[in-house]
Amino acid sequence: MTLQQRLEEHFQFAHHNATWRTETLAGLTTFITMAYIIFVNPAILSQTGMPLAAVTTSTCLCAAIGSILMGALANYPLALAPGMGLNAYFTYTVVKGMGIPWQTALGAVFLSGVIFLLLTFGGIRQRLVAAIPYQLHAAVAGGIGLFIAFIGLRNSGLIVPSPATTVTLGNLHDHSVQLAIFGIVFIAILSAYRVKAAMLLGVLTTLALGIACHQVQWHPSTFNPLAIRETAFHLDLRGALRMNALEIIFVFLFVDLFDNIGTLVAVTERAGLIAEDHTIPRLDRIFFADASATVIGSLAGTSTVTSYIESSAGVAAGGRTGVTAIVTGLLFLAAIFVAPAVGAIPDFATAPALILVGALMVAGAARIDWDEPRVAIPSFLTLITIPLTYSIATGLSFGLISFAVLELATGRGRRQHWMLYLLALLFLARFAWMSHG
Structure with a gap:
């Protein structure tokens, strides 16, 4: 058996009808849609006093290691990187708000990752996923869409803030908005013709048009990957173990746990990778890769690493195996040396892909039993609160709590696993704690 055949067997190419070309294109598509993190994450974390160049290198390195681990061990097309939201919490709440040094905050991230590993080995994270009613899977996927x-x-720029109506239509005369509209139409036409690389071709074509129209700004800069030495292994575990850091560890743990579960359910649902009994195969490996990436990230010098919903773009491009995630990881590795060039990809080029991936994911809502209030109401609350609260964890909270309440109120409580009600209580406690804070 040749090396290629062994790899195809390991990644179950035959089972998923996968090809090297499709998986590679899917990995490239995922990378392009989430490449913004290479610059956004360092821009946020550098406000804590962490050196910008060091955080840029650690961001690329951790995204690479996490994605490759996920692909090689779990065989899922899930890419990982430092999570948006958690990096803002790290910077603005923990370091700037509480006055905690960034080294201590990294120690808290490390401890949350270790707890994740322990919860994974103990099978607790897997049980939490199993406790989420399968009826809500499509709602979570649709809400994230x-x-x-x-x-x-x-x-x-198609949608902008408005003091009168919260949001409103943007300026259609803006060239970047017009380019984004072109990208949406172009990807939609390619998708209608069943072109598998529609997302990738759309992003690259829109980018090329933007360059031709002088809408892409690029400022070459010196970049030294060895700068990572300024953050690597600088975490302060002793400081993180003090009482005032316990709350921080809990938030890192809680938000990452449920954002990750929501992303996982959504991407596997979209990719058709959930088993017939509504379980997710190799769940322990998925969580091991995720938790390990967070631990490695804290050691390298970045905030919590988590699964990225932009992985859906790769799935929409045909990615079904871990090769997709590995390709994304290798591209992040290469980005360490060409980070300034990667930063030339503007929002108007990647936004159309996100919009149309969202459209594909919402299609799953058709599987929700809208005629059954016990399912329809929690599903709707999940669908609507994820985008409106800007939080996957909050949307999942609303869905689970309402589902649990309706099951109990209609005398069907014993039909659900007891952990569903434990989760609902945890979510209620989270809301009470948030209100108190």
Whole structure:
């Protein structure tokens, strides 16, 4: 048996009808849609006093290691990188708000990653996923579809803030908005013709048109990957173990746990990778890769690493195996040396892909039993609150709590696993804690 055949057997190419070309294109598509993190994450974390060049290198390195681990061990097309939201919490709440040094905050991230590993080995994270009613899987996927479509609409400038109506239509005379509209139409036409590389071709064509129209700004800069030495292994575990850091560890743990579960359910649902009994195969490996990436990230010098919903773009491009994630990881590795060039990809080029991936994910909502209030109401609350609260974890909270309440109120409580009610109580406690804070 040749090396290629062994790899195809390991990644179950035959089972998923996968090809090297499709998986590679899917990995490239995922990378392009989430490449913004290479610059956004360092821009946020550098406000804590962390050196910009060091954080840029650690961001690329951790995204590479996390994605390759996920692909090689779990065989899923899930890419990982430092999570948006958690990096803002790290910077603005923990370091700037509480006055905690960034080294101590990194120690808290490390401890949350270790707890993740322990929860994974103990099978607790797997049980939490199993406790989420399968009836809500499509709602979570649809809600995240609306979420990333909303992000795409905002990034493109098609939707802008409005003091009168919260949001409103953007300036259609703006050239970047016009380019984004072109990208949406172009990808939609390619998709209608069943072109598998529609997302990737759309992004690259829109980028090329933007360059021709002088809408792409690029400022070459010196970049030294060895700068990572300024953050690597600088975490302060002793400081993180003090009482005032316990709350921080809990938030890192809680938000990452449920954002990750929501992303996982959504991407596997979209890719058709959920088993017939509504379980997710190799769940322990998925969580091991995720938790390990967070631990490695804290050691390298970045905030919590988590699964990225932009992986849906790769799935929409045909990615079904871990090769997709490995390709994304290798591209992040290469980005360490060409980070300034990667930063030339503007929002108007990637936003159309996010918008149309969102459209594809919302299609799953058709599988929800809208005629059954016990399912329809929690599903709707999940769908609507994920984009409107800008939080996957919050949307999942609303869905689970309402589902649990309706099951108990209609005398069907014993039909569900007891952990569903434990989760609902945890979510209620989270809301009470948030209100108190």
